[in-house]
Amino acid sequence: MPLAPSRYYTIPMHYSNAFIPTLREVPADALIASHRLMFRSGMIRKLANGLFAYLPLGLRAFRKVEQIVREEMDAIGALEMKPPVVQPGEIWKESGRWEAMGDAMLRAKNRLDNEFIITPTAEEAFTALVRDELSSYRQLPLTLYQINTKYRDEIRPRYGVMRGREFVMKDAYSWHCDDESLDQTYQAMGRAYRRIFKRCGLSVIPVKADSGAMGGSGSEEFMVESEIGDNTLILCKSCDYAANVEKAACALDYSPRFSLDLAKAAASETPPYEKVPTPNVRTIEELCAFMKNPDGAPMNANQFIKTLIYRAVNVELEDHAAAQAFFAVAIRGDLDVNEVKLAALLKAGEVSLAADGDVERLTGAPLGFAGPVGLQSLPLVIDHTVTGMNDAVCGALEKDAHFRHAAYGRDFTAALSGDIRTVKAGERCSICGGELYEKKGNELGHIFKLGFKYTRSMNASYLDENGKTIIPTMGSYGIGVDRTLASIIEEHHDEAGIIWPASVAPYHAIIIPIKYEGAVKEAADRLAADLEKAGVEVLLDDRSERPGVKFNDADLIGIPWRIVIGDKGLAQQQAEIKHRREKESRLVALDKAADELAEAVREEMRNEQ
């Protein structure tokens, strides 16, 4: 017996009192199923662009997702707290994000000219609060979280609550004495996230940052497949490899030659490189059309070396450390440079293609004629694939000219080589060699080893066993509650409406009396009361609508179990029971319906855990 009996769940909700304004029409701006269905089922309404109100039915489902997140956070020892939503600008200036976050952050000034932000995330606030309390290593590790309102100023808010301006996020932050402790919490979070999504009935794709390219697995995104996803995922058909295309590893199936001797040997049969005139031929497409193989067939893109000039900012690479530096980046002609991987390889804050003027100045040739052979002015960075090229065509570093028969190891070498290539569907998996394919995905959650970024800039520290001042390392872990809720609908719906998993259903069961009067009303009331007593949350459709209207609404709002009570069944002391997923209903004895249904709900909830 709970000590604080909630009056809440002891009152079966009557449909006519529940304010569920269902709609037949689909709003013109609702492009995805969850937006359409949340709107049509009366879960949400729009107050302004990107600003939604959850109506009572929507809020019930929303709170259940929140509660699942809360329970799993509590279960791993994270502690919930509640910082303000309106936060002082000062702490964002301390961390340097006052500028960095740009226009996506909503700022406000009050009458005293104090600057505030409507918080988009809370690394600063949590770190500011913790640094004042942190004194000893004995207080660590510490994991705190909130489930609270956030605001990000999406320029084009779309897809309902999937990409709104105001949203609710669970954001957790942890502080640690060392990497091992951080990793323990990070792993526990990863497991908690998997449980959360499982309990919500969601098939998520956990996407790890690739250890090859990014130097350590310090980040994992939890994605759901979505046609309107922000992210392109690369998945393997044969194993469970999954990566964001921004970071996906490449299989080394292009015979890279890491040894210059091997490369030279491979080039021994290749004629010496020679210049060929290529007037106005700049792009790979133009080269393919212009250059011919010995047999007269047009050359293929994979026979060319594409050389691009990149500008890199805040480079921390040994020998090349600089606030700004330029690099020539060479890759096989049929492939694309992945800028995230390139930045990681260069240990740069950011990379971008150099301006045309810089290209001409640095290569001595107009755009389209850069190449690795004879390049002196710039460090050359090559993708692994280039190490396997021993008879290639490349720019000759002068207008209207290319070299042919260029060979890596013989005619040029690189300052740096690595995997800087964007993976494509159809390639081989770097783990198992299986075929890779692409999916669009939406990020629901992200766990991330932050390191010292905030603790250092905001002066958080503690004393270790020896009384030495140490800066703690930090992790950050987010889940979007609205987006999780919308994704559940994306995965669980049909033509007629939503199909809620029991764990997040706004009500477990809906009782539909064919006519809410006389003996049928009495039986419906009794069953509703019995179900509530057994812990089943019931919506009782007391409206004087036609049965067809009630059935349609029940399907639209997606209540898992439907019990129909009519005169005919009642004469046999029976009701019709049907799960939202099933086509056919079955008869149950009225006096057993409550127990049977409670057990069915319990069973489904157990399966979801």
Next chain:
Amino acid sequence: MPLAPSRYYTIPMHYSNAFIPTLREVPADALIASHRLMFRSGMIRKLANGLFAYLPLGLRAFRKVEQIVREEMDAIGALEMKPPVVQPGEIWKESGRWEAMGDAMLRAKNRLDNEFIITPTAEEAFTALVRDELSSYRQLPLTLYQINTKYRDEIRPRYGVMRGREFVMKDAYSWHCDDESLDQTYQAMGRAYRRIFKRCGLSVIPVKADSGAMGGSGSEEFMVESEIGDNTLILCKSCDYAANVEKAACALDYSPRFSLDLAKAAASETPPYEKVPTPNVRTIEELCAFMKNPDGAPMNANQFIKTLIYRAVNVELEDHAAAQAFFAVAIRGDLDVNEVKLAALLKAGEVSLAADGDVERLTGAPLGFAGPVGLQSLPLVIDHTVTGMNDAVCGALEKDAHFRHAAYGRDFTAALSGDIRTVKAGERCSICGGELYEKKGNELGHIFKLGFKYTRSMNASYLDENGKTIIPTMGSYGIGVDRTLASIIEEHHDEAGIIWPASVAPYHAIIIPIKYEGAVKEAADRLAADLEKAGVEVLLDDRSERPGVKFNDADLIGIPWRIVIGDKGLAQQQAEIKHRREKESRLVALDKAADELAEAVREEMRNEQ
């Protein structure tokens, strides 16, 4: 058995994991007990002026208050929803409050120059959402509420969360076909509010707007006594009369004479009024010193008629309806005009003293010489007390002159008379004649019949049975959650710390093992597990601190039941149990402790309901 077993309450919280940074020092800016104790017990921390973070212990208590409010709202059929915290400026312009709310409202502009507010209250948002869904009288009455973040830009935020800038408010709004329906919901809210405060262990003073002055009991404030209260309350020593001094009714113990004949009769013995020179004598104090009674004694303030010129805005009074109008307002010299009552009597939006220039222009005399006798240029409004004055001194409407022997009914009459006087401690109760006294109070909740203000300005309407378009009437009902929580501490604390009522205690019980090791640890762990199983929320003090430190912390954070387990008791299979309110502990058998304590918690919670 609950269908969704919460993992949350099955894990006894270890003190060393709970992040409860208690403090001995009192922060300099903490002027009241609740602020001091919430800070010292590690419930809250300040992030910026008026912006507080609830730490884990504080949030647990906060959520319990929220949940009590939620349950009582749900119990009367109110439906919870969740509009955004960031709201579009447009709807505030529609209602006219974009201007009216002034600088207390925090405004923001995003990159697209859209105007937003961080919502201080939500009449507009709820009305905007409801008007789009409302079509038929069958949908009414409807009551919706939220428990959500609000922001008001207090110029001088003080007293911790009692008067912060960001806070959480439960705000409910209801829509009705008629006054009777509105009154039903209003009364149900009043009862729900009483239950909420009772369950929180609070002694509230429900303060009704006075029906005499305000024309109908359409407003009730729920106050708690507080030395730093914003409100002055007038209470009766003999009955339960309680009113805000702004609206408190006056007993008619000043023999008002509503009949002019009676007034004239009373004046029959009074000599005709005559002018007396009063050079530079303007104020009541100066008059008292200057004017003498026949026996030579100085005159008393209650022998003068004080006449003030008021400017009233949006007057809806019959015969005097105007966007702006001036009135002469007369009251007995020892009394003060209550502007709220005056505005109500004049059916005016607002009243304020006229500017000096207006006074001279309208009375033909400098400030200090206005009076009712011979006044032509202005309608005269008098307080009831003036009707009983048959030999008074008043301004003569010219510089340096007063009349004496002025008598109401004989020498002047009024356009309007009523109770427009501010009540004072020591006066008689208008209900029972008992003695009135004053208290300072803080408002925790307010229920209010709004009428058509928002539904009319924002074009909300429905069709009645006959297909006629009707504007619904509306009610508004708020409770400050933070302020309620702080008030509980104000009422329940002692020198050593907080004394939580069980209903809102962050934990019901704290187990203190004298040393958390060996058999004592085992017994403490077992008892904690048994208590959690019985539904008692337990904090287990596993720290290696001295018992004195643990006892002090337990007292400071105010956990209702304390169980101490030590070697000596354990040898007898006993533990010491003590309620926070009690001085002495008593021994209980360890194997009965869980059952006994669970029953005690249950008992206290029952008593609070």
